[in-house]
Structures are given as C-alpha cells and as structure tokens.
Amino acid sequence: MTIAYHVGWLIDGTGIPAVENRIVAINAGRIREILDPGDPRLEGMAIIDWSDCTVFPALIDSHVHLVMSGTIEPTFRRKQLNSTYTVRREIIAEHLRQHLASGVLAVRDGGDHNGDTLRYKWDSANNPPPMVTIASAGRARNALGRYGKLIAIPVDEGETLVNSAFGTDSKRDHLKLVNSGLNSLTQFGVESVPQFDENELAAVIVAAHRRGQPTMVHANGHLPVKLAIDAGCDSIEHGFFMGRENMHRMADHGVVWVPTAVTMKAYGDYLKAQGHRSDPSFSEVSRKNLEHQLEQISTARNLGVTLAVGTDAGSPGVHHGLSVKEELQLFVSAGFSVEEAIQCASRHGARLMGLSDRGAIAPGMRADFLAVKVPPQHVPEALHQIVHRVVEGRTIDLDTAF
Numbered sequence: 001m002t003i004a005y006h007v008g009w010l011i012d013g014t015g016i017p018a019v020e021n022r023i024v025a026i027n028a029g030r031i032r033e034i035l036d037p038g039d040p041r042l043e044g045m046a047i048i049d050w051s052d053c054t055v056f057p058a059l060i061d062s063h064v065h066l067v068m069s070g071t072i073e074p075t076f077r078r079k080q081l082n083s084t085y086t087v088r089r090e091i092i093a094e095h096l097r098q099h100l101a102s103g104v105l106a107v108r109d110g111g112d113h114n115g116d117t118l119r120y121k122w123d124s125a126n127n128p129p130p131m132v133t134i135a136s137a138g139r140a141r142n143a144l145g146r147y148g149k150l151i152a153i154p155v156d157e158g159e160t161l162v163n164s165a166f167g168t169d170s171k172r173d174h175l176k177l178v179n180s181g182l183n184s185l186t187q188f189g190v191e192s193v194p195q196f197d198e199n200e201l202a203a204v205i206v207a208a209h210r211r212g213q214p215t216m217v218h219a220n221g222h223l224p225v226k227l228a229i230d231a232g233c234d235s236i237e238h239g240f241f242m243g244r245e246n247m248h249r250m251a252d253h254g255v256v257w258v259p260t261a262v263t264m265k266a267y268g269d270y271l272k273a274q275g276h277r278s279d280p281s282f283s284e285v286s287r288k289n290l291e292h293q294l295e296q297i298s299t300a301r302n303l304g305v306t307l308a309v310g311t312d313a314g315s316p317g318v319h320h321g322l323s324v325k326e327e328l329q330l331f332v333s334a335g336f337s338v339e340e341a342i343q344c345a346s347r348h349g350a351r352l353m354g355l356s357d358r359g360a361i362a363p364g365m366r367a368d369f370l371a372v373k374v375p376p377q378h379v380p381e382a383l384h385q386i387v388h389r390v391v392e393g394r395t396i397d398l399d400t401a402f
C-alpha cells in the first residue's frame with residue numbers, strides 16, 4: 001500500500017535548497033516518488049497532512065564511542081570503564097535510545113579498548129536488534145606507548161601494524177587507526193608527531209580494503225594527516241590544525257573529513273564550568289581551537305572537500321544524540337547552508353558507512369525521515385522537538401520503540 005505525506009518543506013539530503021509543498025509517497029518501506037500536490041496520480045489516495053512541517057532524512061553521526069558517556073564527572077567515567085560487559089551493554093543501549101530521540105538512525109563507532117560496541121552489535125541477546133544501525137571499528141590500533149588507550153590496543157613490540165590489525169582480531173566494519181596525539185588542550189596549535197609511517201599506513205590500508213574494510217584515521221596536525229591521506233585512507237577524523245594543503249589533498253583524493261568541532265566547544269564549556277579549579281588559559285585554548293577549526297571547515301567547504309557530521313560523542317561533555325544538533329549548528333556557523341549541513345549528517349555519513357540506500361529522500365531509498373514544525377532554516381535548533389519519525393516506512397513512537 002502506498003502512503004503519501006504532504007510536507008510543507010522537503011530537505012532531501014543532497015544539499016540542494018529545501019523545496020516547498022511536496023508529496024512524499026512511500027511503499028513497502030521505500031520512497032516511491034516525490035510528487036507535486038496537484039499530481040493526478042494522487043487522486044483517491046489518502047494523504048497524511050504534514051504541511052506545517054519540514055521533513056528531512058534521518059540523521060547519521062559519523063563519529064561516536066557508544067560505550068562511553070558524555071558525562072564530565074571523572075569518577076563516573078572511570079567507573080564506566082572498569083565495569084563489566086553486562087553493565088556496559090546497558091550503557092550502549094541507553095546511548096542508542098538517546099540517538100534515536102535526537103533523530104540519529106545510524107552511528108559510525110570509532111572504537112573502544114574492549115571492543116564492546118562490536119560485541120554488542122552481534123550480541124544475540126539483542127532481540128529485536130537495535131533500530132539504530134551501528135558500524136563498528138571494534139578495537140582501534142595505536143602505536144605502543146602513544147595516545148589511544150581508551151579506544152585502541154597498541155601494536156605489540158616486534159609486530160607489524162598489518163599483523164596486529166589482521167591477526168586474530170580482524171572482524172569489524174571498518175578499521176580505525178590512531179595516527180597522532182590528542183589536540184593540545186593547554187597550548188594553542190601544538191602538534192604531535194605521527195604514530196605510524198607512511199609505509200605502515202599504506203600496507204594496512206591496502207590489507208583493509210582487500211577485506212572490504214574502509215579506514216578511518218584519527219589525525220591532528222599537518223604531518224599525521226598528510227601521511228594518512230597519502231597512504232589512501234577513507235576519512236580523516238578531527239583534523240585539527242591540518243592546514244590548507246591537506247584539504248586540497250582530501251578534495252583531490254575524495255577523502256572525507258569528520259571535524260568533530262563540538263568536542264572543543266564542549267571542553268571549553270566544561271572548563272569554564274570548573275571556574276577557579278582550572279587554569280583560565282585552558283578554556284581560552286579550547287575556544288581558540290574551536291575558532292580555528294571553524295575557519296578550517298569554512299575553507300574545506302570552499303575547496304570542495306566532502307565533510308561528514310561526527311561528534312565524538314562519549315568524549316567529556318559530548319552527549320550521544322544531543323551533540324549532533326550542536327555540530328550541525330557549528331557547520332552552519334562556519335558557512336554551510338542548513339541543507340548542506342544536513343547532507344553532511346545524512347548522505348555523507350551513509351557514504352562513509354556504505355549504506356547506499358540511506359541518507360536521502362529520493363525514489364528507491366529507504367523511507368527513513370523526520371519532521372519538525374519549523375521552516376527549513378530553523379531545523380538544527382529544533383532537533384530536540386522532532387514531531388514525527390518514520391523508520392523503514394513505519395511511524396515510530398519513541399515510548400514503544402525499545
């Protein structure tokens with residue numbers, strides 16, 4: 001049976017400006033057609049009236065850590081990490097509920113030390129399986145003694161990166177590599193050295209691609225980003241202080257950038273809330289980092305780099321679900337139109353996750369969409385007020401969705 005929705009404005013996920021007054025016809029869980037309200041084929045068809053709403057594709061967060069919460073309470077964070085999988089699987093389920101509540105229907109996970117998210121994805125106790133689609137890196141890889149313990153396991157001494165990634169523990173949706181340190185939170189623009197050299201990176205990326213695994217690389221600073229792009233990675237995560245030359249490289253090679261700007265906003269807010277307990281210059285540094293990242297986002301947009309909205313949810317102050325709204329607003333403040341920002345949080349995320357029938361409202365795509373009662377330009381700030389959710393053609397009531 002065909003169901004038709006009369007929508008006030010349609011943002012289709014391709015980045016084009018919103019179109020007023022459309023009919024979205026769906027059938028068997030897929031979009032069948034987008035029609036004009038006067039189309040004679042609508043004769044006799046029951047039409048659901050959402051003419052006071054803007055409709056847009058269900059969202060995708062391209063960078064999360066599902067097992068970690070965005071809480072800023074250090075003792076709570078430690079307790080979470082030292083718990084058992086039984087406890088942590090409940091934490092993951094709660095985070096997925098938060099994503100769904102914020103309109104996020106797919107998440108790309110950047111790894112956790114115990115591989116809990118990958119385990120959860122295939123856990124037969126999840127019945128029915130989670131409505132939010134998960135792509136998981138399992139455990140990421142970092143270099144011995146370098147940054148990354150929370151999300152990765154190190155390459156053992158005497159072992160190659162390829163052996164570490166594709167030895168015993170090789171089942172995953174994509175490979176995550178850590179190729180720099182954290183962005184410095186105490187000194188503006190301080191860069192760390194790469195964790196791996198270009199040959200190691202190229203070898204592991206070739207091995208991953210041979211197995212159908214895309215590669216996401218955590219990299220900040222000029223050299224760590226350059227090496228990852230030259231080695232053939234699929235996406236750069238964070239990319240703070242990577243510089244214009246790397247953006248040209250990304251545009252040329254079709255590498256996607258996931259800037260996670262909201263992490264700096266969250267950290268700045270957190271430090272400010274700490275008041276006298278933290279050095280005031282630290283919050284100044286995160287503010288400057290954020291400003292610099294927004295400038296980079298603006299430049300990347302002008303250079304034709306493909307960007308995806310990813311939040312790093314699970315980092316201090318970065319909450320699952322809610323932070324997608326903030327990252328979208330940051331993209332808009334950096335010069336993206338609302339429609340382009342939504343494309344980065346739908347179509348571009350679907351591309352990174354290999355979900356070819358997701359992230360756009362167009363004939364043949366899966367019917368996953370959301371409605372808010374505001375005009376298109378106010379969609380980002382209205383994301384906590386989603387009035388309708390359609391998943392695979394079915395209207396979802398949040399109270400009974402889990």
Ligand SMILES: [Zn+2]
Nearest residue numbers: 063065110312
């Ligand atoms: Zn991350």
